[in-house]
Amino acid sequence: MTTLDPHAGNAPSDAKAPGWQRYVPGHHWRTADDEFDACKQGFWLFLATEVLLFAGLFVAYAIFRMKYPTAFANGSHLLDWRWGGLNTIVLLISSFTVAMSIRCAQLNQQIWLRINLIITIICAFCFFGIKFTFEYIPKWHDGKRLGRFFDYPFATDPHEPIWWSVYYCATGIHALHVLIGAGLLGWCLFRAWRFKAYGPTHYTMLENAGLYWHLVDLIWIFLFPLLYLIH
Amino acid sequence: MAEMTATTQEWDPNDPHHQHDGHHGHHIVHWKTLVLVLGALLFFTVLTVAASRAEIWFAQTFDVFIPDWVNVMLAMSIATIKAMMVVMFFMALKWDNPMNTVILLTTIFAFACFMGFTAIDLGNRGHVYDYKGVEVTVGGTGNDVIKRWETQLGPDGEPMRDEQGHVIKNEVVIQGPIAVHARERFIAAVGEEKFAELEAEHHHGAHDAHGAHALPDENHSAPRYGLTPGLFDAHAPAHEDGHGGGDHGADAAHGDAESAHGGAHEPSPEAHGEEPSGGH
Numbered sequence: 001m002t003t004l005d006p007h008a009g010n011a012p013s014d015a016k017a018p019g020w021q022r023y024v025p026g027h028h029w030r031t032a033d034d035e036f037d038a039c040k041q042g043f044w045l046f047l048a049t050e051v052l053l054f055a056g057l058f059v060a061y062a063i064f065r066m067k068y069p070t071a072f073a074n075g076s077h078l079l080d081w082r083w084g085g086l087n088t089i090v091l092l093i094s095s096f097t098v099a100m101s102i103r104c105a106q107l108n109q110q111i112w113l114r115i116n117l118i119i120t121i122i123c124a125f126c127f128f129g130i131k132f133t134f135e136y137i138p139k140w141h142d143g144k145r146l147g148r149f150f151d152y153p154f155a156t157d158p159h160e161p162i163w164w165s166v167y168y169c170a171t172g173i174h175a176l177h178v179l180i181g182a183g184l185l186g187w188c189l190f191r192a193w194r195f196k197a198y199g200p201t202h203y204t205m206l207e208n209a210g211l212y213w214h215l216v217d218l219i220w221i222f223l224f225p226l227l228y229l230i231h
Numbered sequence: 232m233a234e235m236t237a238t239t240q241e242w243d244p245n246d247p248h249h250q251h252d253g254h255h256g257h258h259i260v261h262w263k264t265l266v267l268v269l270g271a272l273l274f275f276t277v278l279t280v281a282a283s284r285a286e287i288w289f290a291q292t293f294d295v296f297i298p299d300w301v302n303v304m305l306a307m308s309i310a311t312i313k314a315m316m317v318v319m320f321f322m323a324l325k326w327d328n329p330m331n332t333v334i335l336l337t338t339i340f341a342f343a344c345f346m347g348f349t350a351i352d353l354g355n356r357g358h359v360y361d362y363k364g365v366e367v368t369v370g371g372t373g374n375d376v377i378k379r380w381e382t383q384l385g386p387d388g389e390p391m392r393d394e395q396g397h398v399i400k401n402e403v404v405i406q407g408p409i410a411v412h413a414r415e416r417f418i419a420a421v422g423e424e425k426f427a428e429l430e431a432e433h434h435h436g437a438h439d440a441h442g443a444h445a446l447p448d449e450n451h452s453a454p455r456y457g458l459t460p461g462l463f464d465a466h467a468p469a470h471e472d473g474h475g476g477g478d479h480g481a482d483a484a485h486g487d488a489e490s491a492h493g494g495a496h497e498p499s500p501e502a503h504g505e506e507p508s509g510g511h
Contacts, residue, residue, distance in 0.1 A: 036257075037328055044331045048338040055342040062346060063353050067366075081280060088276050096269040099260065099321045106259045143413060148376045150409050153388075153417030153426070154433045158372040158408035214322045221313045224276075225306035229283040 018110075019191070020199030036204050043208040047215050050177075054219050057170045061226060064166060068159035075163030076231045078144060083134050084228035087127050088220060094123030095217040098185070098210045105198040105206055113198065117189040120213065124182035131175055136168075170223055177216045184209040258326035268320040272313055279309040373409025377402065384420035388429070 015022075029035040065072045101116035143151030146168040150161035188206050191197035198206045282305045289295045319325040324332050357364015366372075380400040382390035390398045405412050418426045 041328065041331060041334070044334045048334050051335075051338045052341060052345075055345055058342070059346050059349050063349055066350065066354055081283070085276065085280055089273060092269060092272045092276065095272075095317060095321050096265055099265050099323075100262065103259055103262060103265070106257060148373060148378055148405075148409065150373065151413045152410070153414045154430050155410040155413065158410050160410050161373055162371060211322055214317055217321075218314055218317050221317065222310050225279055225283075225310050229279060229306050230303055231283070 018199055019195035019197035020105075020108075020202040023197075023202040032201060036202075036207075039204045040207060040211075043211055047211060050215055054170075054173070057166070057173065058222070058226075061166050061170065064159075064162050068157070068162060071157040071159035071163050073231050074155070074157055075160055075167065076227065076229075078139075079135075079167075079228050081228040083130055084224050087130050088224045090123050090126050090130070091217045091220050094120045094127075095214055097123070098213045102203065102207055102210050105192075105203040106200055108199045110192070110196055110199075113192055114189060117185055117192065120185055121182050121189065124178055124185070127178055128175065128182075131171070135171075167227060170227070174216065174219055174223060177212075177219070181209070181213045181216050184212060258323065260320065260323060260326075264320060268316050272316060275309050275313050279306050282306065282309075372407075373405050373412070374407055376405045376409060378405060378409075381416075384416060386421060388417060388421045388425075 025032045025035040029038075097116040097119045101113050101120065104110075104113035104116060139145075143153065144164055145151060145161075146165040147161055150164060152160070155161075188198070188209050191205070283302060286297045286302050289297060318335065324335070379402050381403045383399045383401065385391045393399055421429070
């Protein structure tokens with residue numbers, strides 16, 4: 001133990017110890033908790049910017065809907081609420097498993113931590129698969145496309161391309177977040193598997209990846225009724 | 232629920248009496264809480280879907296039309312409750328540093344300003360000059376857009392291919408709404424008769440089996456902001472024509488232009504015979 005870095009002495013030097021025990025917080029932090037809290041707060045600030053990114057899309061939705069109600073009613077009826085509902089359930093379950101995986105890390109239940117993360121990642125790909133197989137690809141083929149790509153001959157309102165622009169942008173950016181979230185959680189799973197990197201005293205990365213995943217769920221909670229249910 | 236905590240460090244020579252310990256370890260959410268929240272979230276998902284189905288069911292079965300705003304308010308309230316549960320329990324803000332809650336609330340406030348001021352602006356432009364109330368931007372329907380890769384449709388409605396099997400693509404400048412262009416192009420390719428047949432089929436299948444057209448126009452949960460069309464015109468207020476959703480596509484744009492034109496002039500006695508809605 002040195003005066004400059006009092007925490008370094010707490011970590012076991014044994015290379016076989018699990019990663020979370022070997023973790024040493026940055027020497028500029030007074031305590032490991034301080035580091036954790038600061039990281040988390042920084043991540044909340046990032047989440048704020050994410051909310052504002054989606055805010056632009058929600059405002060576009062609201063304004064265009066206000067101006068062109070018929071186009072939005074028509075467009076909404078061309079979406080199938082069953083796929084949207086199924087995807088909602090998939091995301092809610094994955095959000096639950098992420099919360100459970102953080103609990104498992106806090107209690108040092110390494111096996112269940114992995115299982116929960118695996119379920120979450122499977123859910124992410126289910127969401128993605130449903131979205132593309134049953135929604136994007138058939139719709140694009142029908143000519144229900146965004147902006148200038150619009151080519152659907154049975155539209156009854158001249159503003160329907162705007163509906164599709166909002167639909168593709170909102171769900172597309174959301175789907176991108178699903179992909180990024182799955183990537184982050186996949187990285188967490190790898191580190192948990194290989195190094196047992198997350199445990200009671202250290203799980204910052206898992207916590208923040210979890211927060212990101214909950215945000216993805218949060219956005220979908222609003223997108224689902226706005227796009228599929230309100231008509 | 233059990234108040235379990237994980238202490239992240241023991242004795243710290245820099246802080247021997249834990250004076251600077253902002254909180255006493257991290258809160259571990261009990262699994263029963265998480266299961267309960269998941270159950271509630273799934274329940275509310277079913278509820279919000281049921282509410283939207285019920286509106287259609289009531290209309291078709293009992294001829295009872297629930298006002299459009301009920302559907303919107305219900306769906307948004309349920310979504311807000313669900314979001315609060317996710318934020319409080321899954322994201323654990325309930326037990327977290329309150330500063331993180333402040334960050335989230337500030338963001339929501341910023342969002343409300345963004346939404347509010349934009350809505351006030353764009354929703355009221357028509358109050359001063361009628362024509363500004365019609366479109367957010369001129370060309371929002373796709374007029375004058377250059378379509379670089381427009382396919383050539385065959386008589387079956389599918390894109391035509393050349394000898395090598397490549398789809399034939401042309402560059403086209405869209406005149407008028409792009410939706411009308413798509414329709415006319417399709418009709419030119421397949422013929423009026425086939426188009427009518429396909430359209431009926433398409434609307435029956437795609438519109439979710441319950442039929443969007445079963446509901447009267449007023450019942451679509453589309454909020455209507457601003458003044459009643461024609462409220463301040465000298466003649467009787469415009470009445471909406473009855474045929475639902477059907478074919479007021481091209482007409483609507485035309486009607487908007489007409490009413491904008493009408494609004495720019497003083498209503499004159501000669502204008503009596505005209506329909507401001509332009510629906511007929």
